[in-house]
Amino acid sequence: MIIIMERIATQEQISSVVNLLEEHGFQVIVHEGDVHTVIDALGDKTTLSPHRIEALDGVKQVKLIREPFRLASRDRKAEDTVITFDNGVKIGGANKPVFMVGPCSVEDDYEGLLEVAVAAKELGCQFLRGGAFKPRTSPYDFDGLGEKALKYLAKAKEETGLLIVTELMDATDLDLVCEYADVIQIGARNMQNFRLLKSVGKCSKPVVLKRGPASTIREFLLAAEHIMYNGNEKVILCERGIKGFDSSFTRNVLDIAAVPVIKKYSHLPVIVDPSHGTGQRYLIEPMAKAGLVVGADGVMVEVHHNPSQALSDGKQSLSIPQFKEVFSRLNSLINTLHLEKINQPSLAE
Ligand code: PEP
Numbered sequence: 272m273i274i275i276m277e278r279i280a281t282q283e284q285i286s287s288v289v290n291l292l293e294e295h296g297f298q299v300i301v302h303e304g305d306v307h308t309v310i311d312a313l314g315d316k317t318t319l320s321p322h323r324i325e326a327l328d329g330v331k332q333v334k335l336i337r338e339p340f341r342l343a344s345r346d347r348k349a350e351d352t353v354i355t356f357d358n359g360v361k362i363g364g365a366n367k368p369v370f371m372v373g374p375c376s377v378e379d380d381y382e383g384l385l386e387v388a389v390a391a392k393e394l395g396c397q398f399l400r401g402g403a404f405k406p407r408t409s410p411y412d413f414d415g416l417g418e419k420a421l422k423y424l425a426k427a428k429e430e431t432g433l434l435i436v437t438e439l440m441d442a443t444d445l446d447l448v449c450e451y452a453d454v455i456q457i458g459a460r461n462m463q464n465f466r467l468l469k470s471v472g473k474c475s476k477p478v479v480l481k482r483g484p485a486s487t488i489r490e491f492l493l494a495a496e497h498i499m500y501n502g503n504e505k506v507i508l509c510e511r512g513i514k515g516f517d518s519s520f521t522r523n524v525l526d527i528a529a530v531p532v533i534k535k536y537s538h539l540p541v542i543v544d545p546s547h548g549t550g551q552r553y554l555i556e557p558m559a560k561a562g563l564v565v566g567a568d569g570v571m572v573e574v575h576h577n578p579s580q581a582l583s584d585g586k587q588s589l590s591i592p593q594f595k596e597v598f599s600r601l602n603s604l605i606n607t608l609h610l611e612k613i614n615q616p617s618l619a620e
């Protein structure tokens with residue numbers, strides 16, 4: 272349960288609530304908000320009735336959380352989480368959707384990366400994405416340039432001002448990746464790598480958490496919960512497609528409904544990745560549009576300066592001219608949706 276203290280609650284009143292909860296075996300986290308102190312209590316509520324807590328001095332409200340993901344839940348925080356970067360870029364809430372654009376892997380061709388970054392910047396995109404450490408299904412495939420790629424990303428950031436999104440695969444690389452990344456990506460295959468989630472939970476950089484290919488929405492939100500429980504509340508959820516039974520035309524099934532479902536049950540920002548979500552270049556535009564229409568806070572797209580030569584995911588990458596065209600149509604859609612606010616579901620369950 273969640274205990275919201277009165278605005279004027281004293282430290283003694285907060286302590287007596289905490290003590291009572293701990294005496295009854297609850298695990299307690301105290302959040303000192305700007306206005307209210309909120310106490311998160313994890314435990315068996317049959318041992319302590321919420322009415323007893325409600326009766327204590329300084330307690331404004333006791334809320335029962337219906338879902339196992341607590342910190343990520345709308346029950347705990349009704350308003351959307353907005354993540355703000357040093358340069359003023361914001362993700363979530365009423366802010367316009369953001370774009371995370373770039374090659375699947377950062378390759379040993381800085382000029383190619385820069386070409387993508389410059390184009391993305393000129394269009395008004397906010398983030399350059401690119402993997403330095405790549406999870407590959409086959410051990411024989413290119414698995415990233417490591418630190419050299421991070422240095423290329425940093426250089427492209429210096430030239431364009433774009434924020435950097437790059438994947439962390441192993442907790443031992445956390446400090447290295449944090450040195451270069453503005454957003455740490457946790458890839459789909461690592462969505463339930465709980466030690467890795469814990470390590471990014473302890474750092475201060477925002478995290479893009481990609482949905483596991485065979486994960487339920489509840490498991491996805493619980494993975495975000497692991498990061499938040501360890502101290503990092505800046506989590507962006509990325510719907511990137513799940514395994515279907517028919518891979519003859521699409522690599523994955525981009526679960527569009529997951530966007531409004533997550534928005535209903537969680538306050539965290541959600542983005543869609545139609546590149547991995549479909550595996551097909553021609554499906555990027557329609558599925559990005561679908562994601563935006565149902566309320567996504569951003570789109571991640573693979574863009575390569577020469578997709579036919581890409582070392583990974585070329586088939587689901589747009590060339591720079593293709594991206595320019597797609598972007599302009601997505602941007603018109605965003606302006607319409609934004610002005611008319613037509614992407615919010617209005618019926619109750
Ligand atoms: C990627 O973003 O290039 C990537 C490997 O994504 P995912 O973890 O969703 O497969």
Ligand code: MN
Nearest residue numbers: 375573583584
């Ligand atoms: Mn990729």
